[in-house]
Amino acid sequence: MVVMSTSDPTFSPKSSGMKVPARLKIRIGLVILPLCLWLYWGPFRSMKPLLLSAPRINWQPCVEDASFFCGYLDVPTDYDNPSAGTSRLRLTNYPAPCPQSERLGIILINYGGPGVPGSEASFDTAPRLSNLTGSRHDIISFDQRGLGRSTPKVNCFGSALKYEMFKTNTVFETTFSVPKDPFSAAGRAVLIEQQKEALALEEAQGALCAETLGAKALGFMSTTTTIYDMEEISKVMEGEDAPLNFYGGSYGTIVGAYLANMLPHKAGKIVIDGVVPGDAWSNEHYDSQVLLRLLLTDSEKTYQLYLSECFEAGPEHCPLTHMEDKSAKDIEKRVDDFIDRVEAQPLRGVKYSRPGYLTSGGVRSSIFTMLQMPEAWPRITQMLAAAINNSDPAPLMALIYRRYSDPSPTPQHDGYIETGQGELLRLAIFCGDALPYVEGEQLPTAESIVDDILVTMKTLPRFGATVHLMEQHGGCHLWPGTGAGPKRFTGPFNKTLTTPALIVANTHDPITPYDSAKLVKNTMGDSARLLVQDVAGHSYLAPTTSCAARVISNYFAKGVIPEDAETFCKREIGNYFTDTSALQANPKLVAGLLGLKDSR
Numbered sequence: 001m002v003v004m005s006t007s008d009p010t011f012s013p014k015s016s017g018m019k020v021p022a023r024l025k026i027r028i029g030l031v032i033l034p035l036c037l038w039l040y041w042g043p044f045r046s047m048k049p050l051l052l053s054a055p056r057i058n059w060q061p062c063v064e065d066a067s068f069f070c071g072y073l074d075v076p077t078d079y080d081n082p083s084a085g086t087s088r089l090r091l092t093n094y095p096a097p098c099p100q101s102e103r104l105g106i107i108l109i110n111y112g113g114p115g116v117p118g119s120e121a122s123f124d125t126a127p128r129l130s131n132l133t134g135s136r137h138d139i140i141s142f143d144q145r146g147l148g149r150s151t152p153k154v155n156c157f158g159s160a161l162k163y164e165m166f167k168t169n170t171v172f173e174t175t176f177s178v179p180k181d182p183f184s185a186a187g188r189a190v191l192i193e194q195q196k197e198a199l200a201l202e203e204a205q206g207a208l209c210a211e212t213l214g215a216k217a218l219g220f221m222s223t224t225t226t227i228y229d230m231e232e233i234s235k236v237m238e239g240e241d242a243p244l245n246f247y248g249g250s251y252g253t254i255v256g257a258y259l260a261n262m263l264p265h266k267a268g269k270i271v272i273d274g275v276v277p278g279d280a281w282s283n284e285h286y287d288s289q290v291l292l293r294l295l296l297t298d299s300e301k302t303y304q305l306y307l308s309e310c311f312e313a314g315p316e317h318c319p320l321t322h323m324e325d326k327s328a329k330d331i332e333k334r335v336d337d338f339i340d341r342v343e344a345q346p347l348r349g350v351k352y353s354r355p356g357y358l359t360s361g362g363v364r365s366s367i368f369t370m371l372q373m374p375e376a377w378p379r380i381t382q383m384l385a386a387a388i389n390n391s392d393p394a395p396l397m398a399l400i401y402r403r404y405s406d407p408s409p410t411p412q413h414d415g416y417i418e419t420g421q422g423e424l425l426r427l428a429i430f431c432g433d434a435l436p437y438v439e440g441e442q443l444p445t446a447e448s449i450v451d452d453i454l455v456t457m458k459t460l461p462r463f464g465a466t467v468h469l470m471e472q473h474g475g476c477h478l479w480p481g482t483g484a485g486p487k488r489f490t491g492p493f494n495k496t497l498t499t500p501a502l503i504v505a506n507t508h509d510p511i512t513p514y515d516s517a518k519l520v521k522n523t524m525g526d527s528a529r530l531l532v533q534d535v536a537g538h539s540y541l542a543p544t545t546s547c548a549a550r551v552i553s554n555y556f557a558k559g560v561i562p563e564d565a566e567t568f569c570k571r572e573i574g575n576y577f578t579d580t581s582a583l584q585a586n587p588k589l590v591a592g593l594l595g596l597k598d599s600r
């Protein structure tokens with residue numbers, strides 16, 4: 001049973017006026033060697049991949065990594081208006097390492113953020129996803145409009161350095177410093193002061209983006225447009241009616257949900273991993289904290305797991321615990337005391353590429369970042385312990401401020417220069433999706449935002465104020481692209497799918513909890529299955545259990561839909577600090593996130 005979106009009264013898909021040329025079949029006949037084998041054989045790797053050349057994408061081995069192919073696809077800027085010109089998407093292709101006869105098509109990937117340029121992230125993660133999905137699909141990533149090497153590109157400030165100067169030592173960089181009693185009048189005033197600064201910064205960057213890019217271009221950088229771009233990629237690569245297979249993590253689950261519900265008749269195999277609920281994403285004002293409050297549900301639980309693992313590992317493996325500690329509570333108190341101390345007096349940091357100071361907000365956000373990737377627990381714990389020891393806060397500062405700490409980006413091939421305005425890339429997509437405030441509606445004020453944050457902090461005192469500015473999602477009323485694009489998709493999110501989607505949740509994910517996955521599962525009913533694994537970490541940044549890997553691989557490679565509405569995969573890892581062999585799933589990815597390798 002398939003419900004067609006064309007008859008959906010709440011959302012009319014783009015007109016079908018734009019037709020791409022019929023695809024030249026790229027499936028290969030008997031005469032030519034299967035492509036996958038070519039790629040397996042080292043000597044052939046450097047040969048020009050003629051066979052991959054779909055008509056509109058000129059695939060070439062990537063300069064960054066020759067086991068990938070890179071290409072560009074020009075798409076209509078406005079699918080409803082062919083005269084509006086074209087936009088250019090940058091794609092990467094990690095071909096299926098299997099004989100051509102076993103190849104099952106492509107899987108489109110979204111790595112989240114929003115604002116993570118997919119083609120770049122793919123170099124670290126596509127081989128793992130290829131394996132996880134059963135090695136029978138080409139893994140296709142692309143930079144969404146505004147990001148990476150796609151054009152137009154969000155580059156409001158002109159350079160990474162100018163953006164860094166804009167943010168340095170502001171609340172955008174340090175995030176909220178929470179006073180000792182935030183619920184007192186004096187404490188609330190301290191938060192309001194910081195939120196006022198944030199609003200001023202949001203207004204300034206919004207005005208700058210309006211001047212440099214303009215609302216019109218920004219309006220097309222939304223998930224709604226991304227879905228049409230994915231449909232176009234699929235048409236060009238696999239043919240007009242090919243089903244769209246998809247894997248998305250974190251914000252990528254929004255892309256998956258929009259895809260499934262905007263184009264249910266074209267939805268193929270879809271995995272969404274680390275779920276953000278689409279309904280709250282597109283229909284609630286972010287500043288109200290409704291979405292964030294749900295997303296933070298398991299943040300404290302994950303932190304408590306971290307503390308107990310640290311205690312059990314002992315001082316040799318986890319320097320935050322000391323010989324005399326009686327329980328994890330002693331570590332908790334040690335960190336809390338440190339946060340209080342830094343709140344009272346920020347720490348100077350000089351042995352760092354940009355001397356400065358570490359605030360309590362910085363400490364909280366470094367802990368929150370760490371909780372998302374257990375592979376980094378030993379390393380970041382070391383940095384935290386060193387800062388607590390008052391010997392050297394610099395490594396921790398380098399971790400949290402790293403994105404803005406390189407003032408001299410080097411030109412890369414194609415003349416491409418990374419302009420490092422990651423938070424603006426996030427806003428471009430997020431505000432493109434966000435519910436606009438209507439005429440006469442009360443706009444959020446510093447006071448109203450802080451009061452909503454205080455409600456969150458009642459149940460989540462430790463991290464309740466951390467993420468709101470650490471990841472800029474608010475302030476869309478000050479962003480020029482809000483409401484400026486084509487009609488936003490806003491649901492419903494319960495379309496019937498021929499192939500049920502697979503929803504993945506981790507038991508200890510600090511930012512996309514089980515409750516959120518369960519909510520989406522309930523909305524989707526029989527059109528989804530839930531796969532829960534007992535691991536710590538956020539979405540695909542967590543280690544995958546072999547049990548969950550089997551389910552995901554069978555789903556993509558063999559079309560096996562789990563019978564049960566919910567499948568539970570037990571914990572397989574020993575202690576997160578000592579069982580390091582089990583934590584080698586993402587070494588390149590984690591090194592990249594920690595800034596421990598050269599950026600490409």
Ligand SMILES: *[C@@H]1O[C@H](CO)[C@@H](O)[C@H](O)[C@H]1NC(C)=O
Nearest residue numbers: 130131132133134135136553
């Ligand atoms: C994925 O990698 C694991 C570990 O290297 C291996 O055991 C497994 O067979 C691979 N799966 C596929 C489908 O290639």
Ligand SMILES: *[C@@H]1O[C@H](CO)[C@@H](O)[C@H](O)[C@H]1NC(C)=O
Nearest residue numbers: 319320382385386387389391
């Ligand atoms: C704490 O400081 C002492 C003395 O300066 C030093 O010996 C020790 O290694 C430090 N511990 C950590 C975790 O940095």
Ligand SMILES: *[C@@H]1O[C@H](CO)[C@@H](O)[C@H](O)[C@H]1NC(C)=O
Nearest residue numbers: 491492493494495496523525
């Ligand atoms: C989908 O959700 C809408 C709005 O919540 C509801 O009216 C409709 O009955 C639902 N459809 C199905 C198939 O559950």
